[in-house]
Amino acid sequence: MNRIEDRAIGTSTARLDGSGKVTGTAPYAYEHRVADPAYLVPATATIARGRVRKIDTTAARAVPGVLAVLTVFDAPRLTADAEGEYVVLQSPDVAYRGQMIAAVVAETPEVARQACDELTIEYEPQPHDTGFRRDHPAMYAPEKANGGYPADSERGNVDAAFGSADVVVDEWYSTPEEHNNPLEPHTVVALWENDELTLYDSTQHPHGVVEALAPVLGIDPSRIRVICPYIGGGFGSKGAPHAHDVLASMAARVIPGRAVKFAVTRQDMFGYVGYRAPTASHVCMAADRDGTLTGLIHEAYTQSSHVSEFVEQAAVSARSLYRVPNLRTTHRAVALDVPAPFWMRAPGEAPGMYAGEVAMDELAEACGIDPIELRIRNEPEVDPETGKPWSSRRLVECLREGGRRFGWDPDDRAPGLRRHGRWLTGTGVAVATYPHMVNPGSEASIRHEGDDRFVVRIGAADLGTGAWTALTLIAADALGCRADDVRVEIGDSALPNATVAGGSSGTSSWGTAIMTAAEEFRKRFGDRPEDGAEIAAAAGDNRELEHYRAQSYGAHFAEVRVDADTGEIRVPRMLGMFSVGRVINPRTARSQFIGGMCFGISMALFEESVRDSRFGHVVNHDLADYHVPTHADIGNIDAAWLDEDDLRATPTGSRGVGEIGIVGSAAAVVNALWHATGVRVRKLPAHLEDVS
Numbered sequence: 207m208n209r210i211e212d213r214a215i216g217t218s219t220a221r222l223d224g225s226g227k228v229t230g231t232a233p234y235a236y237e238h239r240v241a242d243p244a245y246l247v248p249a250t251a252t253i254a255r256g257r258v259r260k261i262d263t264t265a266a267r268a269v270p271g272v273l274a275v276l277t278v279f280d281a282p283r284l285t286a287d288a289e290g291e292y293v294v295l296q297s298p299d300v301a302y303r304g305q306m307i308a309a310v311v312a313e314t315p316e317v318a319r320q321a322c323d324e325l326t327i328e329y330e331p332q333p334h335d336t337g338f339r340r341d342h343p344a345m346y347a348p349e350k351a352n353g354g355y356p357a358d359s360e361r362g363n364v365d366a367a368f369g370s371a372d373v374v375v376d377e378w379y380s381t382p383e384e385h386n387n388p389l390e391p392h393t394v395v396a397l398w399e400n401d402e403l404t405l406y407d408s409t410q411h412p413h414g415v416v417e418a419l420a421p422v423l424g425i426d427p428s429r430i431r432v433i434c435p436y437i438g439g440g441f442g443s444k445g446a447p448h449a450h451d452v453l454a455s456m457a458a459r460v461i462p463g464r465a466v467k468f469a470v471t472r473q474d475m476f477g478y479v480g481y482r483a484p485t486a487s488h489v490c491m492a493a494d495r496d497g498t499l500t501g502l503i504h505e506a507y508t509q510s511s512h513v514s515e516f517v518e519q520a521a522v523s524a525r526s527l528y529r530v531p532n533l534r535t536t537h538r539a540v541a542l543d544v545p546a547p548f549w550m551r552a553p554g555e556a557p558g559m560y561a562g563e564v565a566m567d568e569l570a571e572a573c574g575i576d577p578i579e580l581r582i583r584n585e586p587e588v589d590p591e592t593g594k595p596w597s598s599r600r601l602v603e604c605l606r607e608g609g610r611r612f613g614w615d616p617d618d619r620a621p622g623l624r625r626h627g628r629w630l631t632g633t634g635v636a637v638a639t640y641p642h643m644v645n646p647g648s649e650a651s652i653r654h655e656g657d658d659r660f661v662v663r664i665g666a667a668d669l670g671t672g673a674w675t676a677l678t679l680i681a682a683d684a685l686g687c688r689a690d691d692v693r694v695e696i697g698d699s700a701l702p703n704a705t706v707a708g709g710s711s712g713t714s715s716w717g718t719a720i721m722t723a724a725e726e727f728r729k730r731f732g733d734r735p736e737d738g739a740e741i742a743a744a745a746g747d748n749r750e751l752e753h754y755r756a757q758s759y760g761a762h763f764a765e766v767r768v769d770a771d772t773g774e775i776r777v778p779r780m781l782g783m784f785s786v787g788r789v790i791n792p793r794t795a796r797s798q799f800i801g802g803m804c805f806g807i808s809m810a811l812f813e814e815s816v817r818d819s820r821f822g823h824v825v826n827h828d829l830a831d832y833h834v835p836t837h838a839d840i841g842n843i844d845a846a847w848l849d850e851d852d853l854r855a856t857p858t859g860s861r862g863v864g865e866i867g868i869v870g871s872a873a874a875v876v877n878a879l880w881h882a883t884g885v886r887v888r889k890l891p892a893h894l895e896d897v898s
């Protein structure tokens with residue numbers, strides 16, 4: 207066959223699923239055609255803690271078209287292995303407001319909704335507590351934070367460093383509860399046939415859904431299949447199944463042979479599908495007069511639940527970002543009567559580096575040093591946490607080159623001086639880092655279809671990121687053919703095993719499996735494979751990577767203007783300069799970066815889930831009241847990256863791009879607000895009354 211010398215990797219390629227998505231022909235989970243579907247609508251608890259005393263289902267069952275009514279008193283039993291949020295309708299106990307306590311399955315969604323309204327539910331409420339505060343008396347020290355990180359860390363002599371410091375910054379920073387709002391809500395279609403379960407499920411991890419649900423439902427994983435080629439966003443919230451997947455599977459078992467469709471409503475997405483917990487960070491920095499960090503403390507406080515433990519790892523990024531010999535980081539959590547928090551884009555880094563990078567700006571101010579220069583002065587030679595060398599760390603270049611392109615002026619750092627008409631203007635900088643993760647266990651198969659055309663199969667998920675397209679480019683280079691001659695099949699647990707589309711690990715993990723399989727294929731079949739030649743292989747461990755610390759890096763630059771009279775905040779310009787190894791597809795990588803940066807602007811200025819502690823629910827549970835940026839809120843936003851190959855990180859030379867865009871971007875906006883107005887915003891989101 208003809209080997210193609212040009213590399214597909216690095217060519218700007220339109221997303222393969224793009225036209226299907228924008229023309230409405232790509233079927234999302236809920237839209238898969240199934241014969242004669244039934245529809246599920248859940249009833250959710252209207253108390254935040256207590257017990258369901260009684261559910262009268264008589265009127266609901268009498269509604270014509272109702273097929274089944276399930277309640278906490280009579281729903282089918284799950285296995286004893288069901289834990290946390292997967293314990294659905296198994297007990298009358300209510301752990302949070304919005305928890306599912308009953309469900310109606312009917313011929314139409316309208317009938318199901320009407321019948322649900324006909325349920326008469328009596329409760330025995332008990333006192334509840336949904337009020338997060340950093341000094342909550344029930345704060346405890348967890349063993350681990352999300353990601354498996356040790357909750358606490360210490361090196362050097364922190365107290366001595368603070369005792370002898372020239373300059374000290376000691377402040378509190380807080381971020382609110384936030385909810386993922388992908389355009390496509392969480393949906394699932396469940397069908398039992400011959401004791402086998404098929405799920406069309408909007409998920410970032412088809413094989414993970416199988417692994418999670420099989421023990422809960424008490425069936426062998428080989429009898430569950432999860433299909434999901436197209437996803438309308440997830441941001442982490444679809445990284446694992448939630449209660450709705452269990453409920454749909456349970457309900458469909460009651461009416462075998464009929465598919466049950468369940469679309470979680472936008473309002474219920476503020477209930478049981480996970481969210482970013484609120485955080486409070488106490489950040490203390492000790493430094494010499496010239497800005498050399500001598501001590502750093504990051505104490506992170508966050509909210510967990512009684513359903514299961516989830517500890518946002520907000521202090522973890524502080525452990526290896528700067529060269530500081532004396533460091534203490536801690537995580538504390540309080541379990542409240544709230545749903546279980548879960549992943550939201552860059553869990554840990556996003557709130558933690560807002561705090562840490564605003565604190566760095568405060569240190570720059572206290573030392574009278576340019577904030578770019580301050581960071582360069584504290585650049586570590588090796589990873590201060592492990593002592594390992596970096597696989598590649600070009601943060602200083604991100605700062606310098608980004609600053610040059612942005613037009614950063616180190617001689618114009620005094621706050622509150624620049625006024626253009628009614629607008630006060632300012633610029634801010636903050637850095638970003640995110641771990642490079644390659645999850646072990648992905649497999650891929652490759653089949654030659656004749657005519658130099660290949661099918662590559664892997665059960666990966668593209669939640670809207672462009673991963674599908676990136677994998678196609680990787681496969682083309684690995685097989686030495688044109689991208690047009692590779693068809694990659696993803697989104698199905700019947701395909702070879704794939705790890706989660708999360709932690710910015712997807713393309714690295716699956717791409718490694720595809721490269722391994724392609725290498726095996728070429729070794730086995732040479733340059734003239736027969737039609738139908740096929741091979742499957744698993745990604746091997748990247749042993750070399752164990753000797754290095756691998757992280758992605760970036761520097762964010764933001765320009766803001768603030769109306770001197772009203773406090774109206776605008777972000778006319780933002781630039782992110784990244785170091786992420788080889789960029790597989792410039793078009794979709796840029797889209798990931800600027801998407802993350804929009805998320806950062808959103809975090810800085812808009813997003814906040816307001817939980818009413820009297821009743822325990824999120825009051826602003828819809829897109830009218832839960833604010834995210836519109837086009838009019840985003841100005842001239844751009845992303846660029848260093849030309850780089852990190853072959854220690856992956857065989858393609860790439861590192862993750864999925865989450866780094868949000869990390870630090872809120873801090874850049876907040877630091878620019880200080881430069882514009884002289885006001886430090888230590889509580890997100892920044893409101894106009896904070897800066898006027």
Ligand code: MOS
Pocket residue numbers: 410440441442443445549550551552553707708709710865
């Ligand atoms: Mo991302 S929050 O790890 O899907």
